[in-house]
Amino acid sequence: MHFFQHKEGRLYCEEVPVEDIAYQVGTPFYLYSYRTLVRHFRAFDGAFSKFPHLICYSAKANSNLAVLKTFINLGGGVDVVSGGELFRALRAGADPSKIVYSGVGKREDEINYALQEGILMFNVESYQEFHLINGIASKLDTKAPISLRINPDIDPHTHPYVATGIRQAKFGIYMDQALEWYREAKQLPHLTIKGISCHIGSQLTEVGPFVEALRRVKELALKLAQEGIEIEYIDLGGGLGITYHQEEPPHPREYAQAIIAEGRDLPCTYIFEPGRVIVGNAGILVTRVLYTKEGEKNFVVVDAAMNDLVRPTLYGAYQQIVSVREKEGDEMVADMVGPICESGDFLARDRLMPRFEPGDLVAVMSAGAYGFSMSSNYNSRPRVAEVLVKDGDFYLIRQRESYEDLIRGERIPTFLEG
Ligand code: LLP
DSSP: OOSEEEETTEEEETTEEHHHHHHHHOSSEEEEEHHHHHHHHHHHHHHTTTSOEEEEEEGGGOOOHHHHHHHHHTTOEEEEOSHHHHHHHHHTTOOGGGEEEOOTTOOHHHHHHHHHHTOSEEEEOSHHHHHHHHHHHHHTTSOEEEEEEEEOOOOOOSOGGGBOSSTTSSSSEEHHHHHHHHHHHHHOTTEEEEEEEOOOBSSBOOSHHHHHHHHHHHHHHHHHHHTTOOOOEEEOOOOBOOOSSSOOOOOHHHHHHHHHHHHTTSOSEEEEOOOHHHHGGGEEEEEEEEEEEOSSSOEEEESOOTTTOOHHHHHOOOOOEEESBOOOSOEEEEEEEOSSSSTTOEEEEEEEEEOOOTTOEEEEOSOSSSSGGGOOOGGGOOOOEEEEEETTEEEEEEOOOOHHHHTTTOOOOGGGOO
16 A cells, blocks of 8 residues: 555645645656555564564665664664665664675675675575675674575466576576585685575565475575584565555565465574565656547557666566546556667556656656666766655655766766867
8 A cells, every 4th residue: 555646636655745746846756655664664574573683674766865864763783786776875873793695606805895894694596705704804803694595496476587486597506506605605614604595576466485495495494514514694585565456465474374384393493575566556656648640559658768768678667647636537548658769668568557748747656666776877867866755844865867967977088179
């Protein structure tokens, strides 16, 4: 449940009319509802209230400092996958002892940075990586906390680009290698084994695959215990899906019940890395209609494009299109497209939508996750503003980029000057 609703024909974010924000900030912009962010975080966290756990919000879904800070204030930790995300998390005030660091390609400088900051643990994804971490920890004369990220080989029934726990995926290490590598890691003097982690995919709409993954992780934990390797944390990653269209994903309560039922006999602290389920429906992208073209095929050209929201282009993802001011009258089937010079630049395809006219404001719903965070400057389009609403006020949490921002850091070498 979110707080974007029409009242008397106008779309509101909490108590603020979206039109008023568009008038002051210009378009396009991302708009987030603070009340929704808090509600979703609490729904997830509260579902595990009687179970030892830590929520490490997955920064990649939406890494704006204000969004990170919202969850940090609620007691959350952060799941990061790069030095940049670690920097953001720390800047937002995250407690380093609540930061987990995942990712298949951590660089030496990034590992060094995270070790010096004293993070909770590295979710290690390869044999070479844990040896490298051991070496870096040795130079710093410390011990690095690690878990091995397991690839449990489970089909999560989601888009192939975001299925991460299947054997063909680049992520994690195979179950059959894990035991051996844990033994080896245990011998390394600068590693401390903290846990086991896994993340099987994103936008999952069933609990079954999560439970199956936990079952496999548990089997491994038992084998490790027999060898005297005690596990303090089980990190189950993120992945719980949301409703974009007609999906019926489990409520966090159902997800938690299933996990608790399976995990209760393995006493340790459970880490979760939710991203989309918390921020996805807490944000929208607001754009303005520039032109309409009617003919054999109808097009509504808006001022937001694939560089602002790439999900429809990249995954064929469905994002609901809503008119900010409710429109009476007939509808039409059209593509909603952006100004970018690619035919793949669309926000909606062959969609029944109101008969939009130039100047109309449009809300692209469910855009809080993997929206701004995946945006780019393609076609030299400045990245859009981000706005957070709380009750009756709104706050600019990222200003729109300027043309100067576009060329920041670029240089023309002297040999090119006349
Ligand atoms: N933990 C790890 C290790 C991950 O790789 C991810 C997402 C998450 C947690 C958070 O997953 P979530 O709860 O948000 O499903 N750009 C795609 C989604 C990519 C997900 C990548 N990993 C999209 O827009 O659908």
